[in-house]
Amino acid sequence: MSNLVSSDVGLLLELLNSAPIVDGVPTDALRGSGATGWLRERGIPGPPAAAREVRDAVAAVVRGEASAGSLQKYVRDVRQVVVVSADGVRWRLEGARFPARAVLAWAEVKDRLRPCENDAECRLFLIDRSKANARRWCSMSTCGNRLKARRHQARLHD
Numbered sequence: 001m002s003n004l005v006s007s008d009v010g011l012l013l014e015l016l017n018s019a020p021i022v023d024g025v026p027t028d029a030l031r032g033s034g035a036t037g038w039l040r041e042r043g044i045p046g047p048p049a050a051a052r053e054v055r056d057a058v059a060a061v062v063r064g065e066a067s068a069g070s071l072q073k074y075v076r077d078v079r080q081v082v083v084v085s086a087d088g089v090r091w092r093l094e095g096a097r098f099p100a101r102a103v104l105a106w107a108e109v110k111d112r113l114r115p116c117e118n119d120a121e122c123r124l125f126l127i128d129r130s131k132a133n134a135r136r137w138c139s140m141s142t143c144g145n146r147l148k149a150r151r152h153q154a155r156l157h158d
């Protein structure tokens with residue numbers, strides 16, 4: 001069963017990636033004057049504080065800092081109902097509004113969603129669609145190369 005619009009997964013990733021570290025400075029698109037516009041552009045309802053809350057809750061689970069059960073409260077209004085028609089029956093989700101949709105999207109991709117390994121400097125998340133599912137960096141061209149260069153330097157100075 002997948003009642004999820006696949007765009008919810010994209011939206012979840014954008015949400016998770018709304019607080020990156022840029023050039024050593026932590027930023028947050030969901031704080032300050034641009035926050036409401038940021039959410040409106042993406043069709044995410046609600047005050048920025050609510051979006052931040054679910055973002056930080058999912059991020060903590062993905063980072064292994066909180067249990068998945070901590071997300072339960074966001075889906076408590078979600079129900080699955082059966083709809084009977086000439087085609088037979090199908091299941092439909094009800095009550096899956098935004099915070100719930102973010103959690104359902106997390107569930108859809110949780111085995112492929114992880115923090116960039118350059119966590120201290122980046123704080124971005126990635127969804128690895130590759131067969132090997134072994135991607136470690138949000139982007140090879142930035143974080144991947146940066147870390148490789150640093151490890152190389154460290155080896156030279158051993």
Ligand SMILES: [Zn+2]
Binds near residue numbers: 116
């Ligand atoms: Zn990164």
